[in-house]
Amino acid sequence: MxxxxxxxxxxxxxDSLFIEVNGFRIHYKRAGDGPTLILLLHGSFMSLKSWREVSAPLAEDATLVAFDRPVCGLTSRPLPxxxxxxxxxxxxxSDMVADLITALGFEQAILVGSSTGGTIAVMTALRHPERVKGLVLVGAMIFSGYATSExxxxxxxxMKALRPIFSRIMKLMIVKLYDKAIRKFWYRQERLPDAVIATYKxxxxxxxxxQAFFELFLATRRLDLDDKLPAIKAPTLVITGEHDRAVKPEESRRLADAIPNARLEVIQDCGHLPQEELPDVFVEKVxxxxxxxxxxxxxx
Incomplete structure (x- = not known):
């Protein structure tokens, strides 16, 4: 770079760390020193701080790494x-996640993916099964939204020919709607401090x-994961909030049914981000x- x-x-x-993988200078934080790697993948528009309440307890028995996914947080935003x-x-x-695991000095990792981070975790398990020891899919977007958009x-x-115009329009829309969209991830709004959403933004x-987000938008394709899910062999836990409005609980139930021997946990009184809204319950389930x-x- x-x-x-x-x-x-x-x-x-x-405690910020940086590592170069596949053209990105990835920002990450590391905790614990166990022989097993737990790698945390947050959802769109957020950052590794989505795991701030659960990182320390999950790192007690493992090495835990939370990183800022592309177009998020302090990770670089290269333009193609x-x-x-x-x-x-x-x-x-997903290839970047697999290479990040080895760059961190591990052969495998337990992937914990939230929302679109769950999509990428599933893609990594399908494309690089040798790198995935286990999966925890939290409101994973598999049957709607990012995974089905094209x-x-x-x-x-x-849109490619008129990049400057369309990227400007998308920028204006995101700036205008950002706060409202993020707040919908919580079931009880009073659990979301204003300072947290300001930091994410x-x-x-x-x-x-x-420009980077527009490139991500242009690269979005229908993933057609439905028929591929039975190929996942890694032990899998699917978690959904009882009141998830971004990925309906029915979709998480369908996901748990589609992956062989997957378990489903429904967290009551909670929305799309149980690791933030009810962190103690989330940690206990994981x-x-x-x-x-x-x-x-x-x-x-």
């Missing part, structure tokens, strides 16, 4: 050049974020799963 984005040096915190494949496609993002080819061609809108499936290697 030629240059380090200014926002990485300006906004990095004392020429006809090179987009680094923002679902395939490219711009018709003629429209896609027009500030760290999302860094560098050429509008720990129970990891213990019952014997996914955490004993420490020396």
């Amino acid at each position: 030629d240059t380090i984005p200014a926002y990485q040096s300006e906004l990095a915190e004392p 050049k020429g006809s090179a494949p987009s680094p923002y496609s679902a395939d490219a993002q 711009v018709p080819a003629p429209v896609l061609g027009m 500030r760290e999302f809108m860094l560098g050429p974020w509008d 720990r129970t799963f990891l213990r019952q499936e014997q996914l955490l290697a004993p420490q020396d």
Whole structure:
């Protein structure tokens, strides 16, 4: 990477770490020192801070890494050049996750994916099963939204030809609707401090974020995951909030039914982000799963 984005040096915190993988300078935080890696993948428009309440307890028996996914947080936002494949496609993002695991010094990881982070976790398990020891899918977007969206080819061609105009329009829409959209992820609004949403917004809108997000939008394809899910062999826990409005609980039930031997946990009184809204309950569910499936290697 030629240059380090200014926002990485300006906004990095004392425990911030950076690693270069597949053209990205990835921002991450690491906790614990166990022999098993737990890798946390947050949802769209957010950052690794989505895991702030659960990282410490989950790191007690493992090495835990939370990272800012592409177009989020302090991770760099490279723009594709020429006809090179987009680094923002679902395939490219899942390849990046697999390479991140080895770059961190591990052969496998337990992937914990929230929302579209769950989509990428599933893609990684399908494309790189040797890298995935277990899956925890939290309101994973598999049968709707990101995983099923695709711009018709003629429209896609027009949008690519008129990138500056369409990226500007999308930027205006995101700026206007950001707060309202994020608040819908919570069932009880009083659990979401204003400072948290302000931090998410500030760290999302860094560098050429509008152009990078538009490139991600252009790279979005229908993933057709339905028929592929039975191929997942890793032990899987599916978690849904009882009042999830972004990914309906019925979709999570369908996901648990489609993956062999997957377990389903419904967290009551909760929305799309149980790791934020009810972190203690979330940690208990994940720990129970990891213990019952014997996914955490004993420490020396």
